[in-house]
Amino acid sequence: MRRFSIWILLALLAAGTRAQGELEATTLPFIGGDPERGRLVFASCRSCHYTDPRLGHGNGPNLHRIFGKIAGKQPGFDYYSVQLQAAEFVWTPQLLYAWLENPMQATPGTTMMSNGVPDPGQRADLVAYLQQVSMLEFAP
Numbered sequence: 001m002r003r004f005s006i007w008i009l010l011a012l013l014a015a016g017t018r019a020q021g022e023l024e025a026t027t028l029p030f031i032g033g034d035p036e037r038g039r040l041v042f043a044s045c046r047s048c049h050y051t052d053p054r055l056g057h058g059n060g061p062n063l064h065r066i067f068g069k070i071a072g073k074q075p076g077f078d079y080y081s082v083q084l085q086a087a088e089f090v091w092t093p094q095l096l097y098a099w100l101e102n103p104m105q106a107t108p109g110t111t112m113m114s115n116g117v118p119d120p121g122q123r124a125d126l127v128a129y130l131q132q133v134s135m136l137e138f139a140p
């Protein structure tokens with residue numbers, strides 16, 4: 001099972017790299033979670049991540065308009081791991097969904113000290129929420 005998810009992630013990483021530059025964050029397809037439930041799941045991320053662009057970076061990089069951005073490249077965030085600094089893939093909902101199953105396993109050496117969201121349903125909800133909230137100019 002572990003091996004299996006690593007292969008899915010690698011495939012998604014490759015797909016993300018290929019899609020680079022072609023993605024429109026607003027038209028990305030979605031995985032089918034419930035954003036209202038996702039708001040609660042995102043509580044575990046809020047201690048480190050803002051989605052409101054005016055608040056800048058926290059312990060983690062700002063997540064405003066994160067979908068469609070190349071990973072690990074946000075100006076002003078100084079704590080990216082070597083892996084994310086070198087990353088060439090674009091964040092898509094699918095890729096974030098895969099990564100958050102176990103970030104520390106998917107990217108050993110990541111500076112994100114989080115166990116992610118192992119539950120698939122909760123993870124889909126979280127991604128749905130982040131898709132909405134990351135596009136807002138102000139915190140809801």
Ligand code: HEC
Binds near residue numbers: 042079082109111
């Ligand atoms: C303890 C603080 C912390 C928590 C909790 C946390 N993160 Fe992070 N996050 C980080 C750090 C630090 C990085 C940079 C990771 C790296 O460079 O390896 C990061 C990176 C990211 C990125 C990539 C950003 C980019 O610019 O490429 C995303 C997306 C992300 N986190 C989402 C989440 C979500 C969703 C959650 C909740 C499930 C979460 N994070 C929980 C600290 C945190």
